Amino acid sequence: MANETRKLSKEELQEDEFVEGAVRLVEYVQENAQNFIAGLVGIVFIIMGINYFIQTQEQSQSEAAALLGDMLIAEQAGQKEEAIRTGEQLQTSYAGTIASAQATVLLGNLQFNSGKYVEAERHFQNYLANYEPVDVLTLAASNGLAACLEAQGQVEQAAQRYEEIAARHKGLAAAGQAMLRAAWCYAQIGDRNKQRALLQSVIDEYARFPIAVRARAQIEML
Template sequence: MKVKKRKITRKELKEDSFTKFMKKLIFLWNEKKTLFIGVIVGIVVIAAGLSYFISSRRRAFNDANERLTYSIILVLNGNMQEAYNQFDFLAKEYYGTLPGIKALFYLANMDFQSGQIDKAMERFTTLTKLTKDKFIRPSSYEGLAQCYEQKGDMNSAIENYQKAEELFEYNAFRAEVLLNIARIYETQRKFSDAEKVYKKVLSIVKTPSLKTEALQRLKMLQGLRQVLGG
């Protein structure tokens, strides 16, 4: 029996990554949309100038968060160019703040989807150094890995997928990254390494679709090994 493998094209990879980007866009919006603005509490009367500064900063952060929400709605409505412009404004005007970091993350993903791989890589690299956010930082390593795949540098792709997998807290996200690593191992004909990764996915994930995918790929590889006498 001959097991026929179908190679995943770069176009399919980008389409799949766009689907994941949209899922993460919604996740990030819902789970992390609250801005943690510092509130100073004290017995001593706060100086008028300091109070004004704090109020101004709070208003600025609220404005940034509202603009970010509006930008995300533009994406969901398919108005990508205007959304890109809004994200670009936020990333520059609020650089290093939570709204600015989120905007930079969305820009990197949109650059990747439009084929601007070098620009996406630059943004993702900046994010890995700029933020310790437990979702954005690993997602940025994942984005870097996808960029390296587009460039054909599979070893660098694996390296960045591994960094993402180490940092992700949610097992479902870890599993998605591991499946990408296993897929690359298959293209490199490192079937034993791919099997180990699929088994790891099965040991950590409960999501039915991810578990089914890992199990199907594992069985296919085991069948291939039997056919080849390995």
């Protein structure tokens, strides 16, 4: 019959629901276009910000490395004041970079070699307190601090510092060298027993390194 209502199939119902849903989505987007655009712009700015940060970091590292190169060239040429000036500029402008960490330890060495032990100590402490530890730089800064104490007449404190270095880096040749230096410090204050014990430890624990030969030669002279 013409006026008889036909029952919609399951597939047709699903199609109608899909069409209605699509229409509602279009209407919603049209009504909230400004919000969608604002959100998209926000995402774009976030992405741009991240990219800028990465590029800036890479650029900073490159510029810092170039300054470190200038510092090393000046140091090798015997221009200590210029090397120190460049190193301090690197510290100020590029703090936290790998090059700045290296420059900080190098500044400590330069000041130490110039007899400015307080300044040298400040740089070594700066590295140990503010930079991610790198074995070679950490050893250099730690030994630098001990050497500053030694140079300022605080020999027993220096010996203790060298022993701490040896304990932290046990097994490395640098640890044996720190023990040799500690033994020398104890000799300066007349503690022969401590000196002998440290030298014997170097002989026993670092026999495969040349420092054991030096320790044996020193212990034979006691």
